[in-house]
Amino acid sequence: xxxxxxxxxxxxxxxxxxxxxxxxxxxxxxxxxxxxxxxxxxxxxxxxxxxxxxxxxxxxxxxxxxxxxxxxxxxxxxxxxxxxxxxxxxxxxxxxxxxxxxxxxxxxxxxxxxxxxxxxxxxxxxxxxxxxxxxxxxxxxxxxxxxxxxxxxxxxxxxxxxxxxxxxxxxxxxxxxxxxxxxxxxxxxxxxxxxxxxxxxxxxxxxxxxxxxxxxxxxxxxxxxxxxxxxxxxxxxxxxxxxxxxxxxxxxxxxxxxxxxxxxxxxxxxxxxxxxxxxxxxxxxxxxxxxxxxxxxxxxxxxxxxxxxx
Amino acid sequence: xxxxxxxxxxxxxxxxxxxxxxxxxxxxxxxxxxxxxxxxxxxxxxxxxxxxxxxxxxxxxxxxxxxxxxxxxxxxxxxxxxxxxxxxxxxxxxxxxxxxxxxxxxxxxxxxxxxxxxxxxxxxxxxxxxxxxxxxxxxxxxxxxxxxxxxxxxxxxxxxxxxxxxxxxxxxxxxxxxxxxxxxxxxxxxxxxxxxxxxxxxxxxxxxxxxxxxxxxxxxxxxxxxxxxxxxxxxxxxxxxxxxxxxxxxxxxxxxxxxxxxxxxxxxxxxxxxxxxxxxxxxxxxxxxxxxxxxxxxxxxxxxxxxxxx
Numbered sequence: 001x002x003x004x005x006x007x008x009x010x011x012x013x014x015x016x017x018x019x020x021x022x023x024x025x026x027x028x029x030x031x032x033x034x035x036x037x038x039x040x041x042x043x044x045x046x047x048x049x050x051x052x053x054x055x056x057x058x059x060x061x062x063x064x065x066x067x068x069x070x071x072x073x074x075x076x077x078x079x080x081x082x083x084x085x086x087x088x089x090x091x092x093x094x095x096x097x098x099x100x101x102x103x104x105x106x107x108x109x110x111x112x113x114x115x116x117x118x119x120x121x122x123x124x125x126x127x128x129x130x131x132x133x134x135x136x137x138x139x140x141x142x143x144x145x146x147x148x149x150x151x152x153x154x155x156x157x158x159x160x161x162x163x164x165x166x167x168x169x170x171x172x173x174x175x176x177x178x179x180x181x182x183x184x185x186x187x188x189x190x191x192x193x194x195x196x197x198x199x200x201x202x203x204x205x206x207x208x209x210x211x212x213x214x215x216x217x218x219x220x221x222x223x224x225x226x227x228x229x230x231x232x233x234x235x236x237x238x239x240x241x242x243x244x245x246x247x248x249x250x251x252x253x254x255x256x257x258x259x260x261x262x263x264x265x266x267x268x269x270x271x272x273x274x275x276x277x278x279x280x281x282x283x284x285x286x287x288x289x290x291x292x293x294x295x296x297x298x299x300x301x302x303x304x305x306x307x308x309x310x
Numbered sequence: 311x312x313x314x315x316x317x318x319x320x321x322x323x324x325x326x327x328x329x330x331x332x333x334x335x336x337x338x339x340x341x342x343x344x345x346x347x348x349x350x351x352x353x354x355x356x357x358x359x360x361x362x363x364x365x366x367x368x369x370x371x372x373x374x375x376x377x378x379x380x381x382x383x384x385x386x387x388x389x390x391x392x393x394x395x396x397x398x399x400x401x402x403x404x405x406x407x408x409x410x411x412x413x414x415x416x417x418x419x420x421x422x423x424x425x426x427x428x429x430x431x432x433x434x435x436x437x438x439x440x441x442x443x444x445x446x447x448x449x450x451x452x453x454x455x456x457x458x459x460x461x462x463x464x465x466x467x468x469x470x471x472x473x474x475x476x477x478x479x480x481x482x483x484x485x486x487x488x489x490x491x492x493x494x495x496x497x498x499x500x501x502x503x504x505x506x507x508x509x510x511x512x513x514x515x516x517x518x519x520x521x522x523x524x525x526x527x528x529x530x531x532x533x534x535x536x537x538x539x540x541x542x543x544x545x546x547x548x549x550x551x552x553x554x555x556x557x558x559x560x561x562x563x564x565x566x567x568x569x570x571x572x573x574x575x576x577x578x579x580x581x582x583x584x585x586x587x588x589x590x591x592x593x594x595x596x597x598x599x600x601x602x603x604x605x606x607x608x609x610x611x612x613x614x615x616x617x618x619x620x
Contacts, residue, residue: 022515155519155535156512163531165522193507197540200510202466204517205332209465211521212475221473225465230507 009105017226051088065106068130097142103130149305187262319415327536361398375416378440407452413440459615497572
């Protein structure tokens with residue numbers, strides 16, 4: 001039997017307050033597992049998807065995983081055939097970087113299988129092509145953290161310049177995923193193509209100070225900086241329990257509470273697991289009050305990113 | 311004879327690439343000296359200004375120094391009379407925070423004279439009122455570094471939130487002041503009130519990564535991050551030797567080269583005094599080629615800000 005490769009790419013939280021399209025971090029446990037096996041037809045095929053409630057396309061030109069792989073195979077001019085199995089271990093449309101995890105896992109698996117030895121930094125752009133199939137736009141704030149792990153800033157898209165930064169190692173992240181549906185592409189349409197200079201300056205000030213807060217482990221500054229004036233004010237209206245979730249989280253000790261990506265998930269940071277649990281409980285309660293089912297998770301920031309499973 | 315107080319507030323470089331209205335640092339040698347003496351008329355008076363080529367107003371409601379003082383006196387509800395002497399030790403309209411230095415020195419001198427014991431952070435807002443008299447807008451990216459010293463980020467104006475950050479202690483700054491006239495208020499009118507989201511995101515990415523670069527003493531990252539997409543593209547046209555100055559500076563080893571404030575001065579960072587000298591010479595040459603007189607300065611980042619002189 002020819003060898004197969006199994007990899008796991010983590011879910012991720014993007015935007016992180018003022019970092020719309022620019023910042024994200026990887027989390028633990030949630031993510032996508034992808035198994036790559038060679039096939040004799042010299043064709044790329046998706047043979048099986050689990051955990052997706054039959055919502056993801058098997059068409060290789062539509063699935064983020066295979067769109068990413070095709071981009072990579074085109075770059076290296078290889079036509080080797082692969083059978084791809086995708087085991088989703090996270091919600092789809094959660095705002096936690098589900099499509100990015102698929103694309104990252106797929107691209108990384110091919111890199112490992114063919115021993116291409118491309119660096120993770122180099123692989124990001126192929127995964128971005130994959131993710132564009134789902135989100136409709138070319139962005140890296142989920143793909144980069146899922147690939148690289150840790151907390152990342154995308155300084156520039158042209159040229160692509162991704163920077164990993166230090167963050168408080170004591171950080172716990174509390175995540176609530178209200179079971180409502182938001183399409184990333186729809187959520188992006190809410191964002192104006194032009195913004196007031198004053199808002200832009202506020203966003204820039206907060207993004208810059210968030211970096212300082214994270215690098216200095218200054219919880220208070222991190223909290224003050226986690227304000228989004230561009231995306232979150234528009235997207236909050238799509239989440240009926242948004243205000244209550246935030247209020248409950250803050251009362252329970254969160255240093256702030258923001259939408260993850262385009263939502264509907266929200267997340268908070270805090271400095272202890274106990275506090276993270278209390279915050280999660282309070283956020284679940286906020287959803288229950290609005291009769292919205294939810295799932296909640298506690299995670300440290302995942303420092304590894306995508307990994308090959310033995 | 312009643313006591314007098316003499317203080318010195320340093321010049322400063324604002325914007326610093328992507329930090330329009332948000333970032334600045336103080337420099338050495340250039341700045342404003344202010345002497346405060348009590349008078350018996352219970353009135354605030356400007357008795358003398360030196361070094362200004364008779365360009366600054368003696369009217370206490372127009373001069374930045376006394377506008378700042380009046381704002382502070384109004385806050386503490388004191389009517390004590392003072393005679394103010396201003397010794398300008400820097401060019402006016404240079405883009406190096408001349409009006410901010412006046413306002414900072416004046417406000418700080420009164421604080422020292424009356425032993426108000428207001429912190430430098432508290433004094434910033436009174437100096438901002440003073441500077442508005444010259445620039446026409448309420449901003450702190452010169453006032454805050456001149457007051458506090460070091461490299462500062464203004465995270466937020468409402469509420470005012472000023473953060474001091476680490477920077478490479480080996481940094482030298484090369485400054486060129488082409489002897490052309492640019493009015494801050496005029497330069498500000500060039501800036502659009504609305505900007506494209508893409509530009510805003512680029513600015514935010516660069517501002518955030520500049521913080522990382524400064525804190526990690528990562529010269530390459532600092533250089534890549536010192537890009538201004540909002541103010542500098544508009545203001546460069548006001549400085550006839552802009553392109554040549556930048557090119558010469560970069561060839562001579564500058565990690566980047568940007569307009570200081572609203573110009574016409576430009577500045578560069580580098581890691582040694584020798585390199586800073588070469589950069590200065592090359593920038594002076596760029597001005598000479600356009601038959602523009604210039605002054606040049608080399609400075610470390612001034613860590614102290616305003617000080618009382620013995």
